[in-house]
Amino acid sequence: MLRRTPPRLQVLDVFKTSPVRHLTADEVYRQLLERQQPLGLATVYKVLAQFEQAGILQRSDLGHGRHVFELPLEGVTEHGHLVCSNGQVAEFALPHALKDELVQLAEQQGWDLTGFAITAYARPKHTPQAPDSA
Numbered sequence: 001m002l003r004r005t006p007p008r009l010q011v012l013d014v015f016k017t018s019p020v021r022h023l024t025a026d027e028v029y030r031q032l033l034e035r036q037q038p039l040g041l042a043t044v045y046k047v048l049a050q051f052e053q054a055g056i057l058q059r060s061d062l063g064h065g066r067h068v069f070e071l072p073l074e075g076v077t078e079h080g081h082l083v084c085s086n087g088q089v090a091e092f093a094l095p096h097a098l099k100d101e102l103v104q105l106a107e108q109q110g111w112d113l114t115g116f117a118i119t120a121y122a123r124p125k126h127t128p129q130a131p132d133s134a
């Protein structure tokens, strides 16, 4: 259980009130600046890592090195992302069986599963051009 320190409450408040679900550490840092509650970037990173470890935030890689943090989806332990090249992101619940399988797989290797993320990629459907009427 994490203590309720001002930096932790500030960072949590950003996630609870942000209109955007997926935030990078840099975006959290900038939102705190805009709210006139500045924290050092190192502190932001530290708090995000603590929240991830405590299961308060989920960390995901949306591709192209974009690591985001977000509050878990309601009623869903883990969710994946479908990232479109147009910048949109769709979320989907991952089946519990998948996690069980990964836990087992790690165990067979003599490891403890510490986390996982599923990201899939897409592009807008190609709509055929109308043939030239010439």
Ligand SMILES: [Zn+2]
Binding pocket: 021, 022, 060, 070, 079, 080, 081, 091
């Ligand atoms: Zn998400």
